[in-house]
Amino acid sequence: MEIIKDLPEIFDEFEDKKKQSFLKVKEYKEKQIPIIGAYCSFFPREIAVAMGAIPVGLCSSANETVELAETVLPKNVCPLIKSSYGYAISDRCPYFHFADLVVGETTCDGKKKMYELMSEFKEVYVMELPNTQSEGGLRFWREEIIRFKEFLEEYFQVVITENDIRRAIVSQNKRREALKRFYGLMKLEPVPMSGLELGKVLYGSKYQFGQEEMTKELNELSDRILEEYEKGRQLEKRPRILITGCPMGEDTNKIVEAIEHNGGVVVGFENCTGAKAVERMVDEDDPDVYGAIARKYFSIGCAIMTPNNNRIHLLGEMIDDYHVDGVVEMILSGCHSVEMESISVKNFVNEEKHLPYLAVVTDYSKGDVGQLNTRLAAFVEMIRK
Secondary structure, three states: OOOOOOHHHHHHHHHOHHHHHHHHHHHHHHOOOOEEEEOOOOOOHHHHHHOOOEEEEOOOOOHHHHHHHOOOOOOOOOHHHHHHHHHHHHOOOHHHHHOOEEEEEOOOHHHHHHHHHHOOOOOEEEEOOOOOOOHHHHHHHHHHHHHHHHHHHHHHOOOOOHHHHHHHHHHHHHHHHHHHHHHHHHHOOOOOOOHHHHHHHHHHHHHOOOHHHHHHHHHHHHHHHHHHHHOOOOOOOOOEEEEEEOOOOHHHHHHHHHHHHOOOEEEEEOOOOOHHHOOOOOOOOOOOHHHHHHHHHHOOOOOOOOOOHHHHHHHHHHHHHOOOOEEEEEEEOOOHHHHHHHHHHHHHHHHHOOOOEEEEEEOOOOOOHHHHHHHHHHHHHHHHO
8 A cells, every 4th residue: 555645545445455355365265375254253363363374254244145145044134144145155255255164153143043054055163152241151262262273273284383373362463453543543533534434444454364464554544644634634523423233334334424424423333343343452461372362352242242241331431532422323124132232222322421322223225325314314413403
């Protein structure tokens, strides 16, 4: 990435990482470097990186494969599952196509059953995730990470040492720190970029394979944004909106567009697209590497956890740190865990943070764009008053 380029062009480059990386993943495959695909933030990347594999996020955010998936899956399943499965059976996702292994997890019931169907035509390893963030759950998850490591050793005929894992922990922490530094720029008032630009980079980073290269590019981008900010590249003051709820990207960007086209600005994503998966580091000094990795991932505030205090804690921190004026929760239709938890989130935002809250239930289609614009315009206008 040439640092002399204009910032909008650089943001677009990050958005295009998904397309550009098709050739890169093909190159890795031709060099016989293992490709391990995953859909979820609970995937312990460090173990894959430690064995020399390339971890990659798999396609799951677009409407184009939903109709095909509905020829197999129930229509009332959430769009993320239908999009994921549709990409898999249509062979339209190059990362799924080239993946030697897909790693799943027992988060929601729909995804568990999707992995069963997927395993009929792809090698799938499913990690069993406890749904209660207790000490017993943490011990179980630590053992599950060890089992995953042992599976990789047997399946790929490799040896993964603790030193390999420690090096991977350092590299992945650097990646997370670069992401945190980047999205942390939205704490500035006024903000240095739009929420759409923020989202382009966060989403595109899923498809950047070179760990050191991505970390370097993100830090260079953050430096450039700060430099431009000091020269006056700032957005005018607007109501500051935090997005929470389901993962976002591609076709759900209609939420961000509706907020920003109607006078607001999205200052952060608490969901898996943003801070939820990145905010906490793996302890590099912990003598127990498996325990350190387990604690980092087990702290993710996913709605499948009960109770889910970690999500509320992170949400509260972001509301304060990002000077938030209102919270919008994006709920994918059929995502029962997030929709049920939205009651607690609304109560927290309204009663403890004394801020307005709006929940929107949507899918990946464009059929509700007009309605979303109307509702989000009214929400932003209410904050203005």
